[in-house]
Amino acid sequence: MRRAPLPLAVLVSASLLLAGCGGGDDGSPSSESSSPAAQKVAGGATLDATWPLTGLPVSGDQSASQDHPVLVAKMDNTASSAPQIGLGKADMVVEELVEGGLTRLAAFYYSQIPGTVGPVRSMRASDVGIVSPVDADVVTSGAAPRTIALIKNAGIRFFGEGTKGFARDNSRPAPYNLFANLSEVASTIKQGDKRPADYLPWGDEKDLPKGVAAKTMAAQFSGGHTTDWVYRGGGYINENTYAADGDEFPADTVLVLRVQEGDAGYLDPAGNHVPETKLVGKGAAMLFHGGRMVRGTWSKDKLDSPLQLSTKGGKLTVPAGHTWIELVPAQGGNVTFKK
Known part of the structure; x- marks a missing residue:
């Protein structure tokens, strides 16, 4: 069950205060979508045509947002x-x-x-x-x-x-x-003259392999925490979110990466070992989109390298939209889903 939000009056007052201060065979090939050309905006500046974190189009009146x-x-x-x-x-x-x-x-x-x-x-x-x-x-x-x-x-x-x-x-x-x-x-910092790289290999929904039906998914990080998702109304709903009511993340895609965990080399105040997720190398990936799941593999050459995704049939792209990435431990974690 979704956790009950605080009363609206509490949220409003807090905001005002702060403002003041299973699986199948997914090996079918996927085609690579071409990126839209950059466009000109007011003053003759060049604006990239898609956002690097969603792959969604940028409109001309959003130039200041970059x-x-x-x-x-x-x-x-x-x-x-x-x-x-x-x-x-x-x-x-x-x-x-x-x-x-x-x-x-x-x-x-x-x-x-x-x-x-x-x-x-x-x-x-x-x-x-x-x-x-x-x-x-x-x-x-x-x-x-x-x-x-x-x-x-x-x-x-x-x-x-x-x-x-x-x-x-x-x-x-x-x-x-x-x-x-x-x-x-x-307001205290400027971007400079370089657009951020695309975080994920963005593509189109039609390029996804068929995959298998998956309307619910549970990403288990440990014996003490699991994040539950359900596909409903064209998107994914986090059933045990702590987000304020109406302020939930609008997930179009949930991307699961099975990752290795190491030891960060120190303890927290309670004496627990602090883990370090290893994001160089490769591992299994599961892409949940449109009520279906596609299996693949992720790889990353260096810590600052972009994430690469593939299936047995070739490159795997992520449909443009809002993506929630689950870094689930390969040992000690688990991912289950149902049709």
């Missing part, structure tokens, strides 16, 4: 985070394993930069491979010294409490009360 880098907000994903704010405005979300068998979200924003998002939590070593492909800046509460060193060595810029746009909601308990106004964060 005058900033990709922002990734690290969000808590436990009952203590309810209600999460801002997931409905994200272009893409990556769910990753953290200590204690729990998960944390990396919510990507580019085509639109909202106001308040959160609760904002700390980074992990896994985030280097997650955010590097699009040169994203990270919005975070901080990190362990070892993780900060890795993030800095990778050339990743991050913003935390004490910088413009951050505020605490005193109606919530710490550490689940830090929020960030992404519009304010974005």
